[in-house]
Amino acid sequence: MTFLIFGDVMGRIGREAMKRCVPELRHTHKPDLVIANAENLAHGAGISTKTIEEMRNAGVDVFTSGNHVFDNKEGMTLFGDPKMTERILRPDNYPPGAPGKGWTLLDVKGMPVLLVNLMGRVFFKPDFDDPFRAADRILAEHPAPIVLVDFHAEATSEKNTFSLYLDGRVTAIWGTHTHVPTADERILPKGTAYATDVGMTGGMNGSIGVKYEPVRDIFLHQCGVSFEPIETGPCEVNALLLTVKDGRAARIERIRRIVDVA
Numbered sequence: 001m002t003f004l005i006f007g008d009v010m011g012r013i014g015r016e017a018m019k020r021c022v023p024e025l026r027h028t029h030k031p032d033l034v035i036a037n038a039e040n041l042a043h044g045a046g047i048s049t050k051t052i053e054e055m056r057n058a059g060v061d062v063f064t065s066g067n068h069v070f071d072n073k074e075g076m077t078l079f080g081d082p083k084m085t086e087r088i089l090r091p092d093n094y095p096p097g098a099p100g101k102g103w104t105l106l107d108v109k110g111m112p113v114l115l116v117n118l119m120g121r122v123f124f125k126p127d128f129d130d131p132f133r134a135a136d137r138i139l140a141e142h143p144a145p146i147v148l149v150d151f152h153a154e155a156t157s158e159k160n161t162f163s164l165y166l167d168g169r170v171t172a173i174w175g176t177h178t179h180v181p182t183a184d185e186r187i188l189p190k191g192t193a194y195a196t197d198v199g200m201t202g203g204m205n206g207s208i209g210v211k212y213e214p215v216r217d218i219f220l221h222q223c224g225v226s227f228e229p230i231e232t233g234p235c236e237v238n239a240l241l242l243t244v245k246d247g248r249a250a251r252i253e254r255i256r257r258i259v260d261v262a
Contacts, residue, residue: 001109003148003242004031004255007176008066010202010209011044011229015054016261017201021237022059025255029241032108035115037150037176038063038088039071040202044210044229046072052088062106063088064117066152066177067124070098091119091152092138093129103138114144116170120153120162120177132165139169145247149173156182159196167192171249172242174198179208181238185252193249199238203230204258235261 004025009018022034041051045068052063069075069090078084079100092102106113116138118131131151139147147170153159159175166173168190174197175182181199188194202209207216214225237257243250 001111001146001244002029002031003172003244004029004034005174005198005240005242006034006036006060006201007174007181007198007238008037008040008179008200008202008209009055010040010179010200011042012231013203013229013233013235013261014201014209015041015051015058017235017237017257017259018055018060019058020259021257025239026059031241033106033113034059034061035148035150036060036063037065037152037198039065039068039152040200040209040229042072042074044227046070046075047078047088048072048074049078052078052084061087062104062115064115064150064152064176065090066119067091067126089115089117091117091128093119093131093134095127095129102134103142105142105144108146111146112144113146113148114138114142116147116149118149118151120151120155120158122153122155122158124154131162135162135166146171146244148242151175152177154178156196163188163192163194167194171244171247172252174240181254181256183254185240185254187249187252191248193242193252195240195252195254198240199236199256201237202235204234204236206230232261235259
């Protein structure tokens, strides 16, 4: 069984690049499930019905997210739709009362696959619940032969520690959020496939997908400004290809494409 996994898809440029690359990658690798992190779909901040539908039409089957998923108010409405809550996740360790849920049980070629979305806590301003205990609870309540985890976190140390905590208990865990791909994909000692961060699908010549100048001014003057996603030009597409045999991770490899978006 094969899974194609994308990190944060950043705004219009990311969506357009996905429309080009996902069909090609589906044809080449024939994945049984395509997963993408959607928290930056709508102009870099949150999700909308339009942007989710664009990605579904491009070939994405199911979505994870992160700390920006509620930045667009329409995201609240989407998470209130019972049909959507099985296909769009928000991190499970949001405090109680947040709309949506952080796990879904999918039938993939007759095999139960549990997809879990959790958030780190290091360097985040909002207060999230403990992801370690949240993972323990979800795994105890929803046992499945294949378990996939998107851990949306800032600190590489937290991602590495969390992956070793789950090693042998989940099939694969990957990091999202930093928008920068890491070259450490591997099978952990107890059999879990892992990469610290998938990397984004977004504009290259800026600061992790947004225009350079406002970010420069923050560093120079310490004054808050609004970020603007890059919308045209070269776009990097980062993904992981995960191969699973008999419920165990057999291989994990990185995929990288550069496409030009007008």
